[in-house]
Amino acid sequence: RNLSRSPFKYAYRFTWFDEAGMEVATSASSWIEKDIYGGDQQYLSAVAPNPRCRDFTIRFRELE
Numbered sequence: 571r572n573l574s575r576s577p578f579k580y581a582y583r584f585t586w587f588d589e590a591g592m593e594v595a596t597s598a599s600s601w602i603e604k605d606i607y608g609g610d611q612q613y614l615s616a617v618a619p620n621p622r623c624r625d626f627t628i629r630f631r632e633l634e
Contacts, residue, residue: 577607580603581601581603581631581633583601583629584616586599597619603633
């Protein structure tokens with residue numbers, strides 16, 4: 571648990587899938603960078619980019 575005053579830097583992105591489980595190519599697939607401080611909470615939300623989307627995954631990566 572990071573309780574320091576230094577932020578933890580990370581990026582996330584959603585990948586959307588259609589009803590057949592195939593990935594839907596969208597311009598919204600770019601990484602979004604965020605900072606979070608120890609003890610804080612963040613909520614992430616997204617809206618499906620088109621009506622074909624039925625499911626999603628979310629990926630995270632640590633930034634330097």
